[in-house]
Amino acid sequence: MLTPEGLKEQAELLKLPLNKQRAIVREYAQTIILRAIYQTDFAQKIFFMGGTALRFAYGLKRFSEDLDFNAEKLSLADFKEILASCSKALEKEGFTCEISQKERTSLLIGQLKLTNILQNYKITPLKSEKLMVKVEINRPVWHMETESAVVDRFGYLFSILLMSKGALLSGKVDALINRFRGRDIYDVIFMLQRKFPLKVELKQVILERIENINPNELMRLSKQVEPFLVDEEEKDFVVNAKTYIGKLLTQYE
Incomplete structure (x- = not known):
């Protein structure tokens, strides 16, 4: 876990506005989760997309709340395993986490509720307030054009697969x-x-x-x-x- 001073230093390196502390903490959590996803055995068939993909891969100057993906032939059991890996990665950094998931037609929807991260960084005085990061995986039947990229954020350096620019x-x-x-x-x-x-x-x-x-x-x-x-x-x-x-x-x- 980054210390408050360490988190501030990383935010400054990324040129993030220090008055948006909640967004910075969320992005730190997203980075841990994203890295965990691409360290699983399913990494080669999961493709990052949406606003957070644009931000992490191409420098979009907008904070984004969810992690969205396309994937090939991923089951609900696979998804549960992925979310468990994310939870373990968060816990390794000292963040406790609650997991929930559901399946809706072609969509897998997961919620990771971090129960102590806002308190650790003094973002909220409320002991019960949680930070929720949603992970959604769509399973399209069409052919997907994809690319690779490297993410370098909050002291982590790792590769990802994402949908093509087009x-x-x-x-x-x-x-x-x-x-x-x-x-x-x-x-x-x-x-x-x-x-x-x-x-x-x-x-x-x-x-x-x-x-x-x-x-x-x-x-x-x-x-x-x-x-x-x-x-x-x-x-x-x-x-x-x-x-x-x-x-x-x-x-x-």
């Missing part, structure tokens, strides 16, 4: 259409700025979705994502999403 962007475009939250707009802009591969047919889909939002709604969505941004001034990306996205999509012509 797949990550396609997944976020899908979220933009079907869920539509401030974080989805922010993440799409982040990926377009870095020229993640984009399917030709998705360009018009993105433009139409953004053009149909009124400015007041964009302002509301910017406030929704603001607390999770490393640099809160970047909420402007959401406020002026039409301008940013329109400009960035010209790179794909």
